[in-house]
Amino acid sequence: MASHGFWSLGGDNAGANTGSQSPSTPRAWCQAAAQKLSGGIGSKLCALLNVGEVEKAAEPGAKQPPETAAGTCGCNKSCNCTKAAVGFSDLYSTDLLPATDGDTKTMTFLQEVVDILLAYIVESFDRETKVIDFHYPNELLQMNNWELQDEPATLDDILISCRATLKYAIKTAHPRYFNQLSTGLDMVGLAADWLTSTANTNMFTYEVAPVFVLLEYVTLKKMREIIGWPDGRGDGIFSPGGAISNMYAMLLARFKMFPEVKEKGMSSVPRLVAFTSEHSHFSIKKGAAALGIGTESVICIKADQSILVALVQGFVPFFVSATAGTTVYGAFDPLIAISDICKKYNIWMHVDGAWGGSLLMSRRHRWKLDGVERANSVTWNPHKMMSVPLQCSALLVREEGLMQNCNQMHACYLFQQDKHYDLSYDTGDKALQCGRHVDIFKLWLMWRAKGTIGFEAQIDKCLELSEYLYNKIKDREGYEMVFDGKPQHTNVCFWYLPPGIRYMEDKEERKKHLHKVAPVIKARMMEYGTTMVSYQPQGDKVNFFRMVISNPAATFEDIDFLIEEIERLGQDL
Amino acid sequence: MASHGFWSLGGDNAGANTGSQSPSTPRAWCQAAAQKLSGGIGSKLCALLNVGEVEKAAEPGAKQPPETAAGTCGCNKSCNCTKAAVGFSDLYSTDLLPATDGDTKTMTFLQEVVDILLAYIVESFDRETKVIDFHYPNELLQMNNWELQDEPATLDDILISCRATLKYAIKTAHPRYFNQLSTGLDMVGLAADWLTSTANTNMFTYEVAPVFVLLEYVTLKKMREIIGWPDGRGDGIFSPGGAISNMYAMLLARFKMFPEVKEKGMSSVPRLVAFTSEHSHFSIKKGAAALGIGTESVICIKADQSILVALVQGFVPFFVSATAGTTVYGAFDPLIAISDICKKYNIWMHVDGAWGGSLLMSRRHRWKLDGVERANSVTWNPHKMMSVPLQCSALLVREEGLMQNCNQMHACYLFQQDKHYDLSYDTGDKALQCGRHVDIFKLWLMWRAKGTIGFEAQIDKCLELSEYLYNKIKDREGYEMVFDGKPQHTNVCFWYLPPGIRYMEDKEERKKHLHKVAPVIKARMMEYGTTMVSYQPQGDKVNFFRMVISNPAATFEDIDFLIEEIERLGQDL
Missing domain, CATH: 3.90.1150.170 (Aspartate Aminotransferase, domain 1)
Incomplete structure (x- = not known):
């Protein structure tokens, strides 16, 4: 066995050292950036980042130099930006809108935040910055005052918190960040997400999200066309992630075969069994556990093995989840062969394309999903291979109306039947959720761009x-x-x-x-x-x-x- | 019965008329705003909003005046903002970062989007603007080209799409928007959400979300302290909404009583029954349908009625959901009385405080939730009464470790056991989801502010x-x-x-x-x-x-x- 030293982290102060590629201090990074960037943006960045101040501020008792956060606007002296006129050390969130005359303060505060974000973005794409400024949890807990207080903090403190949060965040936009299936940061997607936050609404009805509901309709239809369903017909929803999308599929498959399960529960149906590929995502089992099917009723078979592994005596196979792009190996199940078996035994065929579904967008690679058009449902996460900001996961369903029948509970305080517009756009009742986050705009805007x-x-x-x-x-x-x-x-x-x-x-x-x-x-x-x-x-x-x-x-x-x-x-x- | 005319919408052009309170055109609104706002922000707003242009652009064949979107920067002539130097009509998303030398273009583009958003925000709080510029779905579909194309659009077109989307959006920040339980727009919450989008990461591990994971830990503990659990001990998670939080609670209750359900499904457990208040949220039934319990096994009783409505022969009562703030009436169930019964019969007591839970923050009103500290789990949605931007819903659980046991699937590609940091911060395996959106920062930053x-x-x-x-x-x-x-x-x-x-x-x-x-x-x-x-x-x-x-x-x-x-x-x- 190796000695302790052998497995250690390579010398003292490894954490404080950014390696030979990186400038050794944030200030040095700033200087480098300032030289690189045109139009004075480099120096603006430096002024805005104020990276050094964060550490000072984190020390107990340390004081911000007065007006630092509101410092120079980055324009030249004769610019009449209002930014320089507002100091944040005497201001609180109650001074912002909806406060009377809060307009200017609000715009200046939000602009200050945006300046911090813009600097972070530019820095994130720079290979000379670190992907992560890593600290162990107990260290990180000490590096700032993260505790929640009874008393309010000044807007200055809020800006400091924003800088500190970004300082220790992973730069997921960094060109050398490969840690997850979701990496990168798309600028149009980001803009769309900022807009989505600003619109701050809910997908359940057309009434409160008219444009977003239409865009979801348009985009789901386009995705179904790409899958290959005739005229893009069918149904679908954007859900909070691939695991929930897969759970939806399992729920629909069960309901399709035994609609009485909705009212009467699992005691009204025979013992069910689901099949999935050997290296399928763990969410298939998680879904089975949640839905009362049980993880033991999920049979993991080798992707290329016949789906008919005896076992079916006494059980009713109701669901096959083929994987298009496994999480670890990126392997694709043979969808056509699987669909033949599903058809023969009348089993719901789901394709978990959370990771691999996006290859449908590529004429060179979409053959790997040949047969996907035979599926009853498809999970496809644009937040992975298409680099849409998190979260953006779609479940596409071939049969129309099934989701609504499966999930609707007719909440009359939301889905009034006597509204003055076409109620088919109130899609909330087909969801498992009640309120639903707007995940569509970033995908739609990126697609347009x-x-x-x-x-x-x-x-x-x-x-x-x-x-x-x-x-x-x-x-x-x-x-x-x-x-x-x-x-x-x-x-x-x-x-x-x-x-x-x-x-x-x-x-x-x-x-x-x-x-x-x-x-x-x-x-x-x-x-x-x-x-x-x-x-x-x-x-x-x-x-x-x-x-x-x-x-x-x-x-x-x-x-x-x-x-x-x-x-x-x-x-x- | 009334005549057709009687039920009509009050005269011609009702949609085009903003009522006597509102300036009749966007341009008039601009002029009014310009007079009201200090520091030249008013005229900046007008230049940025460009509201009139949207309609022109929406007409087929209409062309944007060249350089309109990149127009004046709003600063005075001698300002050297780079904004004016960039025209978006020749630029595409591929010109933005990570493109070589994309820094300036990216900052200018994002700044342009932010200017649109800032104008929208200020406008939203102005009582003289409309809450909604309503159009029927088929009309709205015609008002812009929402279709997705094979070819890319220019950044100019992207900015136009942003303006059009906001033009037809509901102004949820508007002081007279009362349509849902979630209304308003908090400026610090919004700033936090913009930062969250920029950080674009995932809650499943400390590795990729160090700060956010810690902040979730800090905030959940604080919320448990407020509920009244000793030292804030217990567990919890931020989920994609109240319906999912309630489903989590039901899942935990079932697992607590019959842990074998995870592997063996509902066929291994007796016929279960859940109780909930008469006017409880429909998500309780939705959850029961999904979990294989069945909606018929959810007994709706009058809130003030004894929980022991005979019926228990042959059934196992496993879950009581008391409502703290019903959706329609805002009524609170008597939690102490309910907890006595739950204790006597050893039933899991859940409090659905999605709407009313926030009253725990008020010394004047928290008595309405007296007894909540006796619950096994509590749903509490800060995105409702605390006006945190959507989505922000917490499930708090009294027993530690149960969520992990109930939901974990040990995915070794995420939750490696030989990482170099304290693995208790890798909380993803206790979730129903795999990837999980960062919903914590906006609540944390607002709380701090x-x-x-x-x-x-x-x-x-x-x-x-x-x-x-x-x-x-x-x-x-x-x-x-x-x-x-x-x-x-x-x-x-x-x-x-x-x-x-x-x-x-x-x-x-x-x-x-x-x-x-x-x-x-x-x-x-x-x-x-x-x-x-x-x-x-x-x-x-x-x-x-x-x-x-x-x-x-x-x-x-x-x-x-x-x-x-x-x-x-x-x-x-």
Whole structure:
């Protein structure tokens, strides 16, 4: 076994050091940025970021220099921006709208926040900044006063809190952030999300969300057309994520076969059983547990294995969830073969395309989902491969009216039947939720901005990058691939073997060591803040890296960097 | 029966007319605003809003005047803002970050969007603007090109889409918007939501949301302290809304009594039955349907009636949902009495305080929830009475660890057990969801800005306003109250009887007429855009208005206005 020191994080002050690529202080970053940016934006950024002040402010008893937060407006002296005229250290939230004469203060305050956000955004895309300024939970708890008080704080304090929050946040827009299936930050999507927050409404009725309800209608129809359902007919909803979308599908499948379950519960139906692919997402089991079906009634079969694994005596198979893009390997189930079996036995076919569904936008890659048009329902998360800001997950359903029948409870305080407009636009009663967040506008606006071909180009590029990574490491010394063949999606799963392990004779000893490599490299990545990639074990396979690329900011150079960085951080292990 | 004309919407062009209070054109509004606002913000607003242009642009074939969207920056001529230098009609989303040298264009574009939003915000709080510029769905579909295309649109078109979307949106911040339990727009909450969108991350692990995970921890603890659980101990989660929070509670109650249900489903447990108050929220039944319990196993009892309505032979009562603030009447169930019964029979006691839970923040009103500390779980939606931007709903649970046991599926690609930090902060496995939107920051930042006493003042004021309304109409000619006595929450339920109905002898005929009054007045409110209030029938009670006040912008004058407006719009009916 390795010594304690062997598994430590590579020297003192690793956390305080940003690595050789990064300027050593925020101020240095500012100076670098100021030189780089045109139109005086660089110096404006510096003034606005005020990164140094956050740390000072976090120390107990430290005082902000007066007027710092409202400092210079970034325009030249003769500009008559009102910004400089407002100091936030004497102002409270009660001075903002709806306060009388709160207009100017409100605009100045919100502009100040926006300036902080704009600076953060520009910084996030800069490869010379850290992906993360990592601190352990107990440290982070000490780094600011996060406690809630009885008394109000000044707007100055609120701005400081905003800066502190961003200082310790993950820069998910960073071109070297690869940690999750959802990465990147789309500027039009962000603008749309800001607008959505400002509109602050609810999807349940046309009455309170006329435009958003229409846009959901338009967008769901477009997605169904892309799936291949005739004339885009069918139904659907945007839900709070893929797990809930999958749960919807299971709920609909059960209701379709046994509508009495709604009133009478599971005691009125036979013992049900669901099938899903071996590497399917855990939400299928979570859904089965919640819906009273039970996790033991979810049979995980190998994706390419016949769905008819005996077992059906006494059970009623009601649901098959085929996975289009598994979470770890990015594998696609053979949808046509599965649909044949579902058809033969009259089982609801669901396609969990939370991760892989977006490949439908690509003429080059959509064949991987051939047969999806035969599904009864499809989960498709634009917040993953299409880089729409979180949350944005759609469930698409082939049969019209089923969602409404399955979920409606006729709440008469919301869905009055004597309203003066076409009630078919009051879609809230088909949801599991009552109030529902507006998730549609960011997708719609991005789609408008990029066009379908723009999404296609973005997706194709990510797949190209992953192929580049795969080709680069598949025969490289020190790497082993976790599964054979070219990845189907952008998931590239691999082991990095440090030189010390590379030639170990004892297979078990080697495995034991290898299992610890990825966690340490990952911990070092976070301490240095240079990049973030996920790892995990799976079955009998010890910890391996799962590289996924959904980040539109990533380039070939970032892939090169990732490989070098893994080697730099892992060579001594 | 009334003639067709009688029920029509009060004259030609009602939709185009904003009523006597409002300037007749957007341009007139601009001019009025320009005079009112200091520091040149008024004229800046006008330049930015460009309201007139939207309509022009919406006409097929209409062209934007060149450079309009990028027009003047609103600062004086000598200002060197970069804004004026960028024209959006030749730019596409691909010119923004991560594009090389995309910094300036990105900041300018986002600033342009923010300017549109700031103008919208200021306008929204202005009583002289309409709450809604209403159009029927088929009209609205024609008013802009909402269809999604293969080809990209210019950033100019994107800005036009933003303006058009806001033009037809409900101004939920408007002081006279009373339509839902969630109204108003808090400026600090909005700033926090913009920051949340910019941070664009996911609540499942500390790794990707360090600050937000800590803030959720801090805030949930504070909320549990306020409920009255010793030292704020317990558990909880922010979920995508009250319906899901209530479903969580039911799921936990079932799991607590029969943990085997998770693996074996409902076939392993006896026939369950849940109790809830007569006027409880429909989500209790929705949850029962989804969880395989069945809506028929939800027994609605009168809130003040003993929970032990015979019926328990052969059934296992496992869940009682007491309502703290019913949706329509705002009534509070007697929690202490209910908790005694739950204790005696060992039933899980849930308090659905989605609407009324926030009264816990008020020393004057929290007695209405006396006994809440005896509950096993509490739903509490800060997005309602505390005016936190949508969505923000908490489920608080008294027992620690239960959520984790109930919902965890040990997904090893997310919740690796060999991470280098304290894994108790990876809270994602206790959720029903996998990815989870960051809903905490807006609540936390608002709480910091207001302090507990600020929330208290805001809530107390809403209750004061509703008492004012109640006192003003309870003996006023033409009004009848729907239930006796002072409202417990801000719900004031009443009928307005136009003079023509007021003295009708035939009770049935009167009822029939009265049923149609509220829908017509509501339709007219929307056509004129002056205010919005909800109405509904309930049981044998024909359509009545349900006025609720959660909007911090509302004043006594707005209540006066509401009464006058109902009379103005309804007197001829």
